[in-house]
Amino acid sequence: MTFLRARGVVKSYGPTPALRGVDLDLAEGETLAVTGPSGCGKSTLLHCLAGILRPDAGEVLYGGQRLDTLSETARSLLRRTDFGVLFQFGQLVAELTAAENVALPLLLAGKGRREARAAALEWLERLDVADVADSRPGEMSGGQQQRCAAARALVTGPKVLFADEPTGALDALAGERLLGQLTRVAHEQRTSVVLVTHDASVAAYADREVVLRDGTVDPSGLGVDLTTTP
Ligand code: ADP
Ligand code: ADP
Numbered sequence: 001m002t003f004l005r006a007r008g009v010v011k012s013y014g015p016t017p018a019l020r021g022v023d024l025d026l027a028e029g030e031t032l033a034v035t036g037p038s039g040c041g042k043s044t045l046l047h048c049l050a051g052i053l054r055p056d057a058g059e060v061l062y063g064g065q066r067l068d069t070l071s072e073t074a075r076s077l078l079r080r081t082d083f084g085v086l087f088q089f090g091q092l093v094a095e096l097t098a099a100e101n102v103a104l105p106l107l108l109a110g111k112g113r114r115e116a117r118a119a120a121l122e123w124l125e126r127l128d129v130a131d132v133a134d135s136r137p138g139e140m141s142g143g144q145q146q147r148c149a150a151a152r153a154l155v156t157g158p159k160v161l162f163a164d165e166p167t168g169a170l171d172a173l174a175g176e177r178l179l180g181q182l183t184r185v186a187h188e189q190r191t192s193v194v195l196v197t198h199d200a201s202v203a204a205y206a207d208r209e210v211v212l213r214d215g216t217v218d219p220s221g222l223g224v225d226l227t228t229t230p
Helices: 042-049 072-082 098-108 113-126 142-154 172-189
Strands: 002-013 016-027 031-035 057-062 083-086 160-164 192-196 208-213
Touching: 002 042, 002 192, 016 031, 016 042, 016 192, 031 042, 031 172, 042 160, 042 192, 072 083, 083 142, 098 113, 098 142, 113 142, 142 160, 142 172, 160 172, 172 192
Parallel strands: 031 192, 031 208, 083 160, 160 192
Antiparallel strands: 002 016, 002 057
8 A cells, every 4th residue: 555655746945956756656564765876866855755845846645645735733743643764863862871862752742751761672672772771872883873763763653764874874784783673673563664875785675666866766767676676
């Protein structure tokens, strides 16, 4: 079932066109890699799909509902309940422990302290960073920080995880570990993932790949199914 869909999405920054009419479909539980060279519009597309940026033209539909025409308040509420985001640098709060960082979205959603901590520990366990639950980001490796940031993005049970170059600041081994755990957990939870990357070895973790070139989907790269390509 397609539940996130872009149709003819156009976005410019002043005179600079970033997206020139992008069509894209994301199915429930699917991990979709959005790839292409630097500057082709990947991040802009992710921000439009996640309701962070409003497209200049075209439509973004989530569960059959227009996302691009919602008010800022409605979009920010939807982002909090249904979407998770993971960026290149985890942006953990330096003063808080790993467990406190992961518990934060639940506390903001009104959950009690005990419940939030229990869920945080469970998610740290799932991403194999339970051992640093009481450490602060400065005491953790880059890979541990990113896995902790992934736990924070997933703790609220989002329907879609938007990940923008999540391994960009990690060495190859830490990157593989993050992606392995992220894609396993996403499949278990039936969370859809939009994985933006310029790196083919990262895209290989996705079920499917869409290639952007100069703000449009490259038709030759459309629908390449990485799980069945010989
Ligand atoms: P990618 O993620 O593939 O590197 P981006 O979506 O970041 O591509 O950028 C697409 C184009 O839009 C590029 O030409 C970039 O320079 C431009 N761009 C991105 N963000 C901004 C911004 N905030 N202001 C002006 N131009 C931007
Ligand atoms: P991972 O691949 O799990 O992210 P690394 O291979 O980078 O971890 O590091 C292995 C171990 O070394 C980790 O368990 C961590 O405790 C420790 N470590 C690595 N980098 C740092 C750092 N900058 N500060 C503190 N501990 C670190």
